[in-house]
Amino acid sequence: MSKSKILVVDDDPDLVRALRLRLRANNYEVSTASDGYSAIASAQKERPALIILDLGLPVGDGFVVLDRLQNSDTLAGVPVIVLSARDPQANEERALRAGAAAFFQKPADNDELMNVIRISLGPGTEAKAAWPS
Amino acid sequence: MDQPTTQVLLIEDNPGDADLVRLRLIEGKSPVNVNCVNRLSDGLASLSLETPSVVLLDLNLPDSRGAETFRRVMEHSPNVPVVVLSGQDDEILASKALHQGVQDYLVKGDISSKHLERAIRYAVERQGLLRALEITQKQQLEFKNQFLSHVSHELRTPLTCIHQYVSLLLDGLAGNMLPEQTDHLKTILKSVNQLHAMIRDLLEATRAEGGKMRIEARCVALPDLIRQAVAMLRPTADEKKIGLEIGMDSRLPLVLADPDRVLEVLINLIDNAIKFTPAEGSIVVKANMVQADVSSVYISVTDTGRGISPEAKSLIFERLYQDPDSVDNNRSGLGLGLFICREIIRLHEGRIWVSSELGQGSTFSFTLPVYSLAKLLAPIVVHEGHLRPAFVLVRIDLTPLSNPPRGNWKESWQQCLETLRRCVYLDKDLVLPPMGSAGATETFFVVASTDLQRSGVMTTRIRAQLERVGDLKSKCRVTVTTIPVDLAPTPAGTTMDQQVDTLAELVTQMILINSERTHSKTEPTRRKLN
Numbered sequence A: 001m002s003k004s005k006i007l008v009v010d011d012d013p014d015l016v017r018a019l020r021l022r023l024r025a026n027n028y029e030v031s032t033a034s035d036g037y038s039a040i041a042s043a044q045k046e047r048p049a050l051i052i053l054d055l056g057l058p059v060g061d062g063f064v065v066l067d068r069l070q071n072s073d074t075l076a077g078v079p080v081i082v083l084s085a086r087d088p089q090a091n092e093e094r095a096l097r098a099g100a101a102a103f104f105q106k107p108a109d110n111d112e113l114m115n116v117i118r119i120s121l122g123p124g125t126e127a128k129a130a131w132p133s
Numbered sequence B: 001m002d003q004p005t006t007q008v009l010l011i012e013d014n015p016g017d018a019d020l021v022r023l024r025l026i027e028g029k030s031p032v033n034v035n036c037v038n039r040l041s042d043g044l045a046s047l048s049l050e051t052p053s054v055v056l057l058d059l060n061l062p063d064s065r066g067a068e069t070f071r072r073v074m075e076h077s078p079n080v081p082v083v084v085l086s087g088q089d090d091e092i093l094a095s096k097a098l099h100q101g102v103q104d105y106l107v108k109g110d111i112s113s114k115h116l117e118r119a120i121r122y123a124v125e126r127q128g129l130l131r132a133l134e135i136t137q138k139q140q141l142e143f144k145n146q147f148l149s150h151v152s153h154e155l156r157t158p159l160t161c162i163h164q165y166v167s168l169l170l171d172g173l174a175g176n177m178l179p180e181q182t183d184h185l186k187t188i189l190k191s192v193n194q195l196h197a198m199i200r201d202l203l204e205a206t207r208a209e210g211g212k213m214r215i216e217a218r219c220v221a222l223p224d225l226i227r228q229a230v231a232m233l234r235p236t237a238d239e240k241k242i243g244l245e246i247g248m249d250s251r252l253p254l255v256l257a258d259p260d261r262v263l264e265v266l267i268n269l270i271d272n273a274i275k276f277t278p279a280e281g282s283i284v285v286k287a288n289m290v291q292a293d294v295s296s297v298y299i300s301v302t303d304t305g306r307g308i309s310p311e312a313k314s315l316i317f318e319r320l321y322q323d324p325d326s327v328d329n330n331r332s333g334l335g336l337g338l339f340i341c342r343e344i345i346r347l348h349e350g351r352i353w354v355s356s357e358l359g360q361g362s363t364f365s366f367t368l369p370v371y372s373l374a375k376l377l378a379p380i381v382v383h384e385g386h387l388r389p390a391f392v393l394v395r396i397d398l399t400p401l402s403n404p405p406r407g408n409w410k411e412s413w414q415q416c417l418e419t420l421r422r423c424v425y426l427d428k429d430l431v432l433p434p435m436g437s438a439g440a441t442e443t444f445f446v447v448a449s450t451d452l453q454r455s456g457v458m459t460t461r462i463r464a465q466l467e468r469v470g471d472l473k474s475k476c477r478v479t480v481t482t483i484p485v486d487l488a489p490t491p492a493g494t495t496m497d498q499q500v501d502t503l504a505e506l507v508t509q510m511i512l513i514n515s516e517r518t519h520s521k522t523e524p525t526r527r528k529l530n
Helices: A012-025 A035-048 A060-069 A088-097 A111-123 A124-130 B015-027 B040-049 B068-075 B090-098 B115-172 B181-207 B224-240 B259-276 B310-317 B339-347 B373-381 B409-423 B455-467 B494-521
Strands: A003-010 A029-033 A051-054 A079-086 A102-105 B006-011 B032-037 B054-058 B082-086 B104-107 B218-219 B243-248 B253-256 B282-290 B293-303 B352-356 B362-369 B392-399 B429-431 B441-450 B476-484
Touching: A003 A012, A003 A035, A012 A029, A012 A035, A012 A111, A012 B115, A029 A035, A035 A051, A035 A060, A051 A111, A060 A079, A060 A088, A079 A088, A079 A111, A088 B104, A102 A111, A124 B082, B006 B015, B006 B040, B006 B115, B006 B352, B015 B032, B015 B115, B015 B181, B032 B040, B040 B068, B040 B362, B054 B068, B054 B115, B068 B082, B068 B090, B068 B282, B082 B090, B082 B115, B090 B104, B104 B115, B115 B181, B115 B362, B218 B259, B224 B243, B224 B282, B224 B293, B253 B362, B259 B282, B259 B293, B259 B362, B339 B352, B339 B362, B339 B429, B373 B429, B373 B494, B392 B409, B392 B455, B392 B494, B409 B429, B409 B441, B409 B455, B441 B455, B441 B494, B455 B476
Parallel strands: A003 A029, A003 A051, A051 A079, A079 A102, B006 B032, B006 B054, B054 B082, B082 B104, B243 B282
Antiparallel strands: B218 B253, B282 B293, B293 B362, B352 B362, B392 B441, B392 B476, B429 B441
8 A cells, every 4th residue: 555645834844854754654655845835835736645734834824724725626625634833722723613633732742643643544535535614 | 272071970969069069160261061960870870871071979969978979989980080079078088089099089168160170180180091001001911921822832842843853762763772862861851841831831820810711611520530630640650659549439429610621630739749749658539528518529639748838838829839848859840730720720619728737748629519400400390380290311422433533523512512402492301511521422411301202202303403413424423312210209298499309319320320331431532742
């Protein structure tokens, strides 16, 4: 079976590198983007199976990205896991409403993050099912 | 130059005095508009309609006398300047009035129009300054909170990076580590976690201080929460070879509480107990009822640590309090944990306190309100002075198809709850407040005034309505079960209250038995740093 591809979107290159190492070690293929605009471009080009998304991003923040993804015919079904340093009280609800599958506040527990990624990718077709808006 | 007209509300019952004051006001140079009423109640009514520039207030009115008069005016309209016009020159009353925020105290006999005009102008001016000060203070608090929120966000970013790389090394993703290196890394990770906890507490305390902390009270089975908290801290206690036991009344009532927040309090108290108890010591978490107070459940965490001095006891729940003896040997955090606990318990309308003696260990206790089903049931189950003939308990389970549930699970089950409330008869059925569950399954109960035979209509309606809720079907499995409530015939002479109590007791037991069965199976998952 081919590896699932995950797009990591974060403007902190150090964090991106660490996530890439960990995701590769967990047998995922990884592509990255560091701002909102390239996140969308990348998602369209690479067709990832899952996206890990920061909220505070240059050139279109995480919510803009979520909105674009939801309104895209081809990308609306891709699960998005938000990984942000922002206060969950103000942002978790909003992110989930905007279509995110899960919200993690930084620093997140890696085991749990990997677990949610695994579940979100699901067995077979589950990851492609329509995600609630 | 056009001067704005000063709007004066004169509250004065003596017509002679009122005319005199009016005359003095009109004699003055600045344009003035006087509205005169002779009772306090009329004055307050006028204040509700429009805000004058100033209130001139006689203290002895037909419906109020003395200090009470200005107290009531200021309570009604705290932002309008009040100038007292008194018949007598009473220094004590005058000083009392000024202390309570009255802008000036004038004696009627001494008033000249120039004097009065100036007194009014200054009163308006001073009130405006006070108001501006209040606004500034509010803005400063808001600014402080925003600043802390911003700082905590900025601190998290580098902290996340440290956390990620330390975990990479620890997990062997960058090559094998020597045991000593692993040890050092674990120490770093522990400090990172401490720092993380501090940032979280800082934000939480700020929220509590700004009155922005919220709880969402639900109907909660406390034993689940206590077991969950103890299970989470068991490894830490084991590490220090400290015994961690639970002692609970076998029949604890449900409490009305926010399960996440109560768990936070329990974790905080047990964690503190572990911190301050030497190796080989023991900690007991208890939950019980007290005969003198049947409306609360008492929860306590007792340790065999070194105890707390009487001076410390009175300060320990204050913000930023730190145990002076613990600074050298233990990093004790920001001193916000117990403050946050106190705020959480306060929001539950419970109490929290500590009893301790130096060298004898400490007991931290708090109370949570018992969830009173009887109070909720009474209007539903009693009809024309009699208990309705039959009841069933309908149980609705929403079991998510995935763990964690997809999308916004909370929103989904809240929608279900709303739907349920529309499915029942408001005058004879009751949808109980949601149960705080430890597992992912969400369970709702409905007490319905019907018999098992006829309840089919209701359950069919519930099933049909729930099927129509958004995309619920794609997220969870819905099961609806009906359980008859076997209420023994009441002996003669039992009051209606007692009958309702008996019914409530029975239903509570049924719910407890029913929820124990499902929820104890599922192991709690919580976001926690390792």
